[in-house]
Amino acid sequence: MTEERDSGPKLVLIFSGKRKSGKDYVTDLIQNRLGLEACCVVRLSAPLKRQYAQEHGLDLDQLLGPGPYKEQHRADMICWGESCRNQDPGFFCRLATRGVRQPVWVVSDARRLSDIQWFQSKFPNQTHNIRIQCSEETRAQRGWSFTPGVDDAESECGLDSGVEFDWLITNEAEALPLDEQLQLHTSL
Ligand SMILES: Nc1ncnc2c1ncn2[C@@H]1O[C@H](COP(=O)(O)OP(=O)(O)O)[C@@H](O)[C@H]1O
């Protein structure tokens, strides 16, 4: 292991938010600002989708994309992922961060308290918790509609209460521009 890896990340920003709140959009924006050398977007769902696709003979690229294919498989992936997490809550956090060398980790998709706790216990001084919020109307404009078994499951609701967020970001047209909101909290 290199010295950099041994010293761990300098900053861990953990993002959560409902489907279509803009988690990927905002975390990509931060990575574009900081550059690929400095910043890694860590997607906890990436190793989950990889493993799920392999076991079920599915198209990984489509599962990783924003289109309808992911939505068709989402409810079953949630159940499958939950059974892995129940056995080992840090399973996907460990896999998703394996080999990450950049000093800034932007985790794009925390969904459960155990996801946040894993990072906080490993990197207590570096970790910040950020919630992306927006109205249901805006999410609907971005393609969201309520799906039983998905929007009422822990995957979407696990962080609705019991978490203290360090920052709230409102990602809608009427809100302060994202650039300005990011600058309020950081020099990103
Ligand atoms: N501030 C924004 N401006 C323009 N498009 C946005 C914005 N935020 C999100 N979107 C678009 O809305 C859709 C859902 O956003 P995404 O980041 O994939 O949400 P999530 O990862 O939370 O499900 C994507 O097509 C994305 O490009």
Ligand SMILES: C[C@@](O)(CCOP(=O)(O)OP(=O)(O)O)CC(=O)O
């Ligand atoms: C099975 C999932 O990992 C699927 C997550 O896929 P994405 O992270 O791509 O989802 P959104 O960005 O919210 O649209 C959810 C889980 O419960 O782990």
